[in-house]
Structures are given as C-alpha cells and as structure tokens.
Amino acid sequence: MEVLDAHCHTVELGPLTDERFAAWCTESPWPPAPGTSFPDSRLGLAIRRWCAPALGLSPFAPLAEYAESRRSLPDAGARLLAAAGLSALLVDTGLTGGAALDELAAAAHAPVHSVVRLEQLAVSVAETAGGSGFGRSFSDALAAQLDAGAVAVKSIAAYRHGLDLDPERPGPAEVVRAADAWLRSGERLADPVLLRHLLWTAVDCGRPIQFHTGFGDPDAALLRADPAHLQPFCAATRSARVPIVLLHCYPYHRQAAWLAQLYPHVYADVGLAVTYTGARFDAVLAEFLELAPFGKVLYSSDAYGLPELYLVGAQQFRHSIRHVLADLPPGEAERIAGLVAAGNARRVYALDA
Ligand SMILES: [Zn+2]
DSSP states (O other), rough: EEEEEEEEEBBOOOOHHHHHHTTTTOOOSSOOOOOOOOOSSHHHHHHHHHHHGTOOTTTTEEEEEEHHHHHHHHHHHHHHHHOEEEEEEEEEESSSSSSSSHHHHHHHTTTTEEEEEEEHHHHHHHHHHHHHOOOOOOHHHHHHHTTTTTTEEEEEEHHOOOOOOOOOOHHHHHHHHHHHHHHHHOOOOOOHHHHHHHHHHHHHHTTTEEEEESOTTTTTTTTGGOGGGGGGHHHHHHGGTEEEEEETTSSSSSHHHHHHOOOOEEEETTTTTTHHGGGHHEEEEEEEHHOOOOGGGEEEOOEEETTHHHHHHHHHHHHHHHHTTTOOOHHHHHHHHHHEEEEEEEETTTTTO
C-alpha cells in the first residue's frame, strides 16, 4: 500500500543516548516520575513491535536489547526511515535541528516537500520590515516560499493563543498597530490580530493550511486546541475553498471528523495520534472514520526527532486500517485505505500537478 506522510518533521539520524531516546518518546519536557519511564507506554511498545525487526531483532525485543542494537548500527536511523516505505514526505520546516531536507529524502528514498510555518516566517520578516511594512512584507515572503516549491502552510495558533480566534480578517490599521506593539514588546508572536493576519494572508495564497489541533507539549492549552473552536473560521473561509487540514486532533478527533463532514474544504489528519496510541490506534482510526467521509481523512506520522516515529506511524497505520475495514469486501477496503494512505493527500496538496 502506498503511504504518503503528509505532516512530519526532521529527525536525528545519528546515534542517541538512552536519555535522549526516552525524551523523544513523550510530549513532556520534564524528567519522568520516579519509577516510571516514557517508553514504557503504548508508544514504546509500538517502537519495539514495529522497529525491532528493522534492526534485525524480534518484534517486542526488550528495550535494552533494542538500544544496544541501535548503537551498534551506524546507519540505524536511515534503516528505520527506509523501512517505513513512504512515497513522499511533507515536512514542516518550523522545527529545526536534525537532518537537512536532502538527507531526509535520501534516507527515506522518497521526495520531500516543504511546508511553511506561518509564525516562524512572520518572525523572520519582522526582523527587517518594522510595524508598518509587516503586512506587505509577510505576504511577499510567503508568496516567495510557495513559488520556491512549498506545498502548504502550517499554523501553530493553538500554541500561541488558542484556536478560539475571531474568524474575521483584521483591517490594515489594526495589523500595523498590532505589529508595532509586538515588535516593541520583544515577546514571541502571540497577538491574535497578527495570528489572524497570517491566516488570512495564507487564505489569499490559496494553498492548504495545516492547523495544529489537539494534544501536544504543555505550551498548548489543550482545551483551547479543540478544533471545534475553528468552526467560525471554517465557516468564514468556506467560499475561498482553501483546504484546511486539522492535524493530530486527538482527543478531539471526533470533533475534527464532524467538521470534515460539514465543511467541503476541511480535512482531518491522523498524525501524532497514530504513533502515541500504538495498538489502540485501531480504535482511534475507527473513530476518525465514524463521521468523516473517506475522502476527508489523511495519513501522517508527525514524526519528529526519532526516525522510529516514521516507521511506527506507517506500520501501525497499515495494520490498523486493515483491521478497521476488515468487514468490507477486499476491493472496497483497498480503495478506502488507498485514499487515506495517500490518495487524499495527493489531491489536497496537489502533488501530481
Ligand atoms: Zn508536527
């Protein structure tokens, strides 16, 4: 089955200490509680199940054995990435460090397309533009990135304000005032007027907009990351027909599926949920597919840091979608799995254009 990873990040292809490995197995920035470990979880089990064979071990090999084998193989990271068998990667370049995009493409044996993180581009523009020139400079910079080959944009408004944003496009004077205040403050970009300006500039550019929704690190207030907060924005942008892709979604994946059913331009993406829930992704995927039409759900891993996350995502997805569709005639199951695995992403992100 062709699997296309429609939202992911760079990873560390070199060797990792046990501590570093464990730190990539959680969204928590803090050390584990005494007597506990982050890989002793659904995610850790999924890593042992799906990744141990790629390093020459039996499925569910103990973690110490897995770590030993990982250390002994200088190309472990590239092996894991290649074993995912992906047809393309859409990489959010907002998280830095780790392998460069060309290294990632070489290790995955697949083409890499970049996705522009709106808030990060805004910061780089603000360094030179100043308050009054910010609006124009941002739209020029975004257009340049999209002309250079980026296939989509991504918003982390959930991390900066919450998704409960006023859905209307802010006026030019409001944007200048907000940009001036932000630049004077020296603080990170969290002003809701500016976040809305970035989003509406993206709408004008016409490319798909990925939104972080649902769980993540403690920088996001979970309740305000419920994608249902985006309903007014979905309504306000419906006639613009720009695809809105709700990423991660968990534990609000049923809300996301509902929005994807209602609004013609809204889609739900299973990334991060697929890796963290491991074997329980059978149930989570079934819930995504309760309300969302089959053309509205997209596969991604949201892999970041650990190459294992690329492989866990792809293998767990292949496994779970087979289970979820098991009661259908084989041709029908294959058709639906093909849409979620790659076909929907090819269409939404215009990858065959
Ligand atoms: Zn991500």
